[in-house]
Amino acid sequence: MFVKSRYHVRIKTKRIGSAARDEDVADRQKRLPGFVQEAIEKASLLFIGAGGINSEYGEGTVRKGYGRLTFFDPDLTEYSNLSRQLFFKEDIGKKKGVCIAKNLSRFATCGSVIEGWGYSFQDAVALGHPLDADVVICGVDNNTARVEVSKFFRAKNIPVVFTAVDLMAESGYVFVQEVGKACFGCCFPDCLNNIKIPCRTPAAKDILKTVAGMGMYAIDSLIMDRKRNWNYRLVHIAGFAPDIKTTIEKNPKCPLCE
Ligand SMILES: [Zn+2]
Secondary structure, three states, X not given: OOOEOOOEEEEXXXXXXXXXXXXXXXXXXXXXXXXXXXXXXXXXXXXXOOOHHHHHHHHHHHHHOOOEEEEEOOOEEOHHHOOOOOOOHHHEOOEHHHHHHHHHOOOOOEOOEEEEEOOOHHHHHHOOOOOOOOEEEEOOOOHHHHHHHHHHHHHOOOOEEEEEEOOOOOEXXXXXXXXXXXXXXXXXXXXXXXXXXXXXXXXXXHHHHHHHHHHHHHHHHHHOOOOOOOOEEEXXXXXXXXXXXXXXXXXXXXXXXX
């Protein structure tokens, strides 16, 4: 099925190659310890935002062969997005949530279904979307939305991978909110006091790719037995400050989960 409108697109892609003819597109990753191709082809990912961060996640996960990818983003593509986000000149002025699904279909290898919606996560909730998935990838640019995503999917027992970069695009973090474990508020207890929506901040492909790489590994670890010994990682790409790798525990002073 292929439904198309300004606000919605759904694309069923075709599997490339035949394993029987030694054309298995997933051959190399299937050789990794703990990697279960069948598991990711059954898995469903829900992306909040279709900007710089989720452009990286989308490209990586659709190439790996995740079964279903659904995007929500109400923003319109601008010229300044083209240096790092998965859009082209013809997408300018159009809904990012729809354009990213269309563009990602070119990268699909294993028959993924890709769906894009040109409205926000908050609108999707208000409109009664089912919003079910195996993992949610939160790639928005503000804490207000991160807090809402954290609370909503914690209540639904769906894990969320949060990713953000700092205002100078020099450092970035990945935080994995797992079912029954530390939530976004446990990791960032001041998140409710820091809700400014950034505007025209610096951004570059390098830090986005770096953090999304770690986050993509975390998504795999939630779906199959790829080992992960952290739920929070912070990287400074310039190298003048130390990187962090740790496991955040539930915080009794958390403003979101108590
Ligand atoms: Zn919490």
